[in-house]
Amino acid sequence: MAETQTIEERQAAGRQARERVKRSDHRAVGNLDRDPVELLQANSKGRVDALIPLRYGRMAVSPFTFFRGSAILQAHDLSGTPNTGITFPVCGDAHLLNFGGFATPERQLVFDLNDFDEVAPGPWEWDVKRLAASFAIAGAHMGFSRGPIADFVMTAVTEYRDRMNEYAQRSALELWYEVVTLDRMMESALTTEGRRLLQKVKDKAAARTSESALRKMAVQHNGRWVMQDAPPVLFHLSGPNSLLGKHQSWADTEAWKGKLAKVFDEYLTTISSERRELLAQFELQDIAFKVVGVGSVGTFCLVLLMVDGHDKPLFLQVKEARQSVVAQFFDAKTHAHEGQRVVSGQRLLQAASDLFLGWTTGPEGRQFYFRQLRDMKVSADVERFDSPLLKGYARFCGWTLARAHAKAGGKAVEIAAYLGSGEQFAQALTEYAFAYAEQNEKDYRVFIKACRSGEIEARSDEDMAADFRI
Template identity: 55%
Template structure:
């Protein structure tokens, strides 16, 4: 355990960094003299070509949807903003919709960050800035007024500040053991309405299991289970309803069963020995392509259905991992496997991670990470939140981000020293979040104009599904 003097020195080092980069300097929005469309096209490179219009179709629904799908744009812009100089493992795509609930291996329900596709070493401020900007973009989308939106950012940032101050006083093991359980949130909730929302979330999570998913996504075909095609969201890569083009390497060269088995074996070898033993009790039934999210649409994402000797299912998701948007704009150590980057970043930042979290190389060398599909996972429905609920949700997100940063970075005293006890950082973030939300509005307008002009193509799920209707 550190001596009190050591902690004081560490806080003082963080406080001294304010002389180099004052907290008020964080209201700058960075490198925004650019066209967002080429950046989006850069991040679309290498995706399944026929799914890129679906990505844009999901992004065009609202400025908030656009924001969710354009992490590369904000990472580009953040590269031109000042930082305190403290580099830690960050989420890289830290917005309101990338927090949620999931079950630990012990079946406790936690609230935490739940998307780490862009995780990488980077400035801790980048996560806080993306989160606060998402709050204002969401608040505007939901027609909350500016005063309410500013207060949401204020509460979020001060929740992060206050929680970081607590972690600065904790031992390392205490920090690593700390978890935000739903039981804890329920006990802390003062409002009956908030308690009702938390209970409802717990009920929804409990219903999201592999067994409830089985009849929705699959059906028996003889002695095996087969995943049902429902394009564009779900289809077999080599099936009649595939969205892969003929010149895609996965179709052109074909993927033999032994190649898939080898990839699966490589994945299993990244799990702990007891989890390898657990996985050995399941038999593979089928594998299909599943479109997920907004920003991930078009990256290769497969779901694999397995069953045990009792015919009980396990759905695994294998998701392609490409270069982090953070690493594109912030100098980071070289990465040899992008899937491993995601897994190790997730393990560092989350309070507890998926039982089957691992990585592998797919056919033709693409990098993947794997986890369970859906198992008691859910995201909050931000669209239904009134001012009070969204404000409270922001406070919990700020708290969860502080826990993730404190655990992953080990710099809680330094970050807390930099933040201090005043509202200076919150005030700077209010300025940043509003200015950046204005920029998101401009970028969204440019994006919509590009779609309307035919510069890029956007198609909805319903429009693409109609292509397969007889």
């Protein structure tokens, strides 16, 4: 075992990092010597060809949706900035909509990071900068002026600082057991409206179960449950509504005894024995392709509908894992298997992870991870928030990100010592957030110009749905 440093030595290391990069230096936007369209096209390689226009169509809606789908641009830009040298597996895409509520295996409702496609070892400040920039960009999208937007960013970053200082006092086990529950959030909410909203979130989460999804997504046919096509969002892989082209044959439900059986068996080896026993009580009913999110559009994502002996459902999502954008621009050792990278990072960063989280390798060498599709999962409808609610949400995001980093990295003491108790870092990140929001607008305009000129094709969900007659 490695020799344990004293708290004083770790604090000294954190303060020493200020010589590597001053806190005020974090205002720098980074390396902007790139073509945003070229980077996005490179990021689209290997995706389902017919779905790439949908990815661009979703990104084209606004500068905010563009930002959500272009994590590769910010990772590229941040690679041109100095970092503290304090690294560990970071989320890689910690924008404000990648936080949400879900149930732990013990059925406790928690608030946490909920997307780990880009997780990889990297500088902790990259996550904080993506979060800060997302509040500046979302705030502008929602029509707020510069003053409130600065308040949102300062709130998120100062909450991160304060919580990290708190976590620096906690033992390793205390950090591992720390959970941000919705009940704790309600207790710490500063406004009546905030508490009322959190109660609505709890009520909504309680209704978002696999059974409710079954009624919405599937029908029984000849004694088996079959998911209903809703292209381009949900479709059977080899049916008349498939968008997979030459890839359509490998994932037929009938092929389950062949290639997909091996895929599933490999997945089972990555979960614990009691969970394998639990899954053995379910029978596969149907498989469909599901299009999710903005940045993930075009990657392979399957939904497995399974039922137990009581005809109760379980939806498993099998999502393709590709190289992290963080790993593309920060040189650090990571897992050889991209699905394992996602699973390991999620288990480290989340307070409690999905019961069925695991990984596997699919046909054509594609790498995947498994998780539940829907289990009391909810996200905030931030575009409906007024200023006090968005400020409160910024506080919870800052708190949650600090908890995730403190647990995953074991570096709370060092980060807290680096940040100190002042506002230098928060002020620098507020300047950074405004500067990056401006850069995001420029990149968005270049992107829209490319869409209009025909250099790239962008189609909306409505455009693509019109191609089908269900």
